[in-house]
Amino acid sequence: MNEVFQLCVVVGILTSAIRLATPYLYAAIGEAFSQRSGVLNLGVDGVMLISAFASFYVLLNTGSVWLGLLAAILVGLLMGLLMSFISITLKAEQGISGIGLYMFGLGLSSLLFKTMIGTVKTVTGFQPVKVPLLGDIPVIGEIFFHHSLLVYGAFLLVPLAWWIMEKTTWGLRIKSVGQNPAAADSLGVNVDRVRYFSVCLGSILAGIAGASLSISLLNLFQENLTAGMGFIAVALVYFGGWKPVGILWGALLFSTVNAFQLWMQVLGVNIPSDVAIMLPYILTIAALAFAINRVRAPAALNKPFERGES
Amino acid sequence: MTPRKDEKVVRAKRLDFSSLFFNSLLPLAGMLLALLIGAIMLLFLKVNPLTAYAQLINGAFGNVSGLTQTLVKATPLLLVGLGICIAFRASVINIGGEGQIIVGALAATWFPLTFRTWPGWALIPCTLLVGFLAGAIWGFIPGILKARLRVNEILSTVMMNAVALQLMNLLVRSVLMDPAGITSGTYLAQSERLPEQAWLTRLVPQTLLHTGLLIAIALAVIVFIFLWRTTIGYRIRAVGFNSEAARYSGINVPFYQALSLTLAGGFSGIAGAIEVMGVQHRLLEGITSGYGFSGIVAALFGGLHPLGTIPASILFGALLVGGDKMQRAVQVPNSLIDAILGLVVLFVVGSALWSRRWAARRQMTAARSQEEQA
Numbered sequence A: 001m002n003e004v005f006q007l008c009v010v011v012g013i014l015t016s017a018i019r020l021a022t023p024y025l026y027a028a029i030g031e032a033f034s035q036r037s038g039v040l041n042l043g044v045d046g047v048m049l050i051s052a053f054a055s056f057y058v059l060l061n062t063g064s065v066w067l068g069l070l071a072a073i074l075v076g077l078l079m080g081l082l083m084s085f086i087s088i089t090l091k092a093e094q095g096i097s098g099i100g101l102y103m104f105g106l107g108l109s110s111l112l113f114k115t116m117i118g119t120v121k122t123v124t125g126f127q128p129v130k131v132p133l134l135g136d137i138p139v140i141g142e143i144f145f146h147h148s149l150l151v152y153g154a155f156l157l158v159p160l161a162w163w164i165m166e167k168t169t170w171g172l173r174i175k176s177v178g179q180n181p182a183a184a185d186s187l188g189v190n191v192d193r194v195r196y197f198s199v200c201l202g203s204i205l206a207g208i209a210g211a212s213l214s215i216s217l218l219n220l221f222q223e224n225l226t227a228g229m230g231f232i233a234v235a236l237v238y239f240g241g242w243k244p245v246g247i248l249w250g251a252l253l254f255s256t257v258n259a260f261q262l263w264m265q266v267l268g269v270n271i272p273s274d275v276a277i278m279l280p281y282i283l284t285i286a287a288l289a290f291a292i293n294r295v296r297a298p299a300a301l302n303k304p305f306e307r308g309e310s
Numbered sequence B: 001m002t003p004r005k006d007e008k009v010v011r012a013k014r015l016d017f018s019s020l021f022f023n024s025l026l027p028l029a030g031m032l033l034a035l036l037i038g039a040i041m042l043l044f045l046k047v048n049p050l051t052a053y054a055q056l057i058n059g060a061f062g063n064v065s066g067l068t069q070t071l072v073k074a075t076p077l078l079l080v081g082l083g084i085c086i087a088f089r090a091s092v093i094n095i096g097g098e099g100q101i102i103v104g105a106l107a108a109t110w111f112p113l114t115f116r117t118w119p120g121w122a123l124i125p126c127t128l129l130v131g132f133l134a135g136a137i138w139g140f141i142p143g144i145l146k147a148r149l150r151v152n153e154i155l156s157t158v159m160m161n162a163v164a165l166q167l168m169n170l171l172v173r174s175v176l177m178d179p180a181g182i183t184s185g186t187y188l189a190q191s192e193r194l195p196e197q198a199w200l201t202r203l204v205p206q207t208l209l210h211t212g213l214l215i216a217i218a219l220a221v222i223v224f225i226f227l228w229r230t231t232i233g234y235r236i237r238a239v240g241f242n243s244e245a246a247r248y249s250g251i252n253v254p255f256y257q258a259l260s261l262t263l264a265g266g267f268s269g270i271a272g273a274i275e276v277m278g279v280q281h282r283l284l285e286g287i288t289s290g291y292g293f294s295g296i297v298a299a300l301f302g303g304l305h306p307l308g309t310i311p312a313s314i315l316f317g318a319l320l321v322g323g324d325k326m327q328r329a330v331q332v333p334n335s336l337i338d339a340i341l342g343l344v345v346l347f348v349v350g351s352a353l354w355s356r357r358w359a360a361r362r363q364m365t366a367a368r369s370q371e372e373q374a
Helices: A002-036 A044-062 A065-089 A094-117 A140-144 A149-167 A169-179 A181-186 A191-217 A229-239 A244-267 A273-291 B002-014 B016-044 B049-061 B064-089 B097-114 B120-149 B153-172 B179-184 B212-229 B231-241 B243-248 B253-280 B291-301 B306-330 B335-373
Strands: none
Touching (some): A002 A191, A044 A065, A044 A094, A044 A229, A065 A191, A094 B291, A094 B335, A149 A191, A149 A244, A181 A191, A229 A244, A229 A273, A273 B120, B016 B291, B064 B097, B064 B253, B097 B153, B097 B253, B120 B153, B153 B253, B212 B253, B212 B306, B231 B253, B291 B335
């Protein structure tokens, strides 16, 4: 009996871990595209918030999860264009403009939530879909193959992003403008256009990350729904060494610790919940401290490109 | 060749006043643009922007209570902003204001409650110092991680914010919880009231305005002297201006980056201490009111200059107070102000390009006229 219970707990933790990794994966892989092209977008959390609100609002009013997702993508694109214009065309200090984008997203999503919805409501978002055959495997099937489409999408994004970065001309261009924009420019690559593309792609993925929270995992919206998840996603990019697979491990590690923490509270393990919530953040700091020296950041990260500069 | 170069420097200095004017005009233009977009949002929410903004101005400056409230909110903004000036001048991005305020407030709650018999003249300076030290430790940790292990300070300070928040939640529900709340069974998440001699004196009776404002302004002058008149301040600015050049001239770059982050944390810590000692007189949840972020806006708006941050803090204090009034009068949530603050940041850092180009063009015309004269 006891063994069955333990198995249930382990399955529960791992299933939650897979689900919780979803927003981190979308946001962090998107941020990896942005950073690989040389733009640090710190406003991920703000993009996630506005998109989460937009998709929730559209779903609430139309009943269509797909229209909700589309709204998140559009809002993500708009926020990406704003960030691109400020940090690429106007060559602003990226770390600070990202904070501006975050504050804007936080303020606007709270404003719209308070005026257009008012109270916390729940919706029926993306439903879990059992994968045929694989979902029937005992234990494994339950952990990996009983999730909503957005969860599967997040994990499929990992090989897709790897393929784009390593095997396509676009990936090469993105990496080259992040590594040596002057050289890329002299070879005829339009640095600004590639960076616009990467930041907007990253921002769209951040938008999907927001939607995955509000219309798939939690099915609700409230003020500051993300509670800093976007910043952790940025940290995961550093942790994962700017590579999709590295980000996958980071996201899984983080979400497993988080799921463990949630389950400890459910089981009533006697440690204060505040300490438990603190753990993943301390873990992130530690992970950054140990991971950062393994790989080098894109050489032109955080540096606006100006033609004619040495 | 050499004398001509020197003349160019002199020429540029003479034009300093107009560049000061131009540099303060750009943020104001950014502010106006942000308010304009805010007005469009108000129209979208079917509120007359003129009525709303009239309420905002009236709330912030219309009477003694509003005016003093504005100054009360300007105080923590200025203190956080001073720390931001030091950090950003060293090219260290400190996003950890929120966490540093929290630990400063925690320390400034614990200290007077422990040494409650001390007289005010000893208790107040010591509590401020303890608040400074707590914030400084919270800035030192990401500082040393950056210096030794090259950990990105933007990320580590954000993580430190989350840790500080949970630390406060933990302490305010356990060892620091108000005993009165425990005996009466309300279990409010707040600390006991500080002993009265630890309160900062009220400057205007019947209002919240307290001596913290004077402390903050005095510190602004000190930070100005520190950054522009001392060797350490010079080195901090040199590190931020061009870290490679600073390294070649023998400046220990990581040390000064860690130092500037530690000092920035200390100033945010004082902000937290002053919020506890001057306004709330106890620790409660939400003590930061987002000052850790809005302080960044004030510092940027003030051109990362300690003295420029003074009027900028008052302006943003007014915006926050006016936003509350607007919320009551025309039922627009004050989140609108947060969104506007975000836009101000975007526009101010975005407009830096023009400020740079303008400076470059001025130098070129100055050099050209020199050549013509020669």
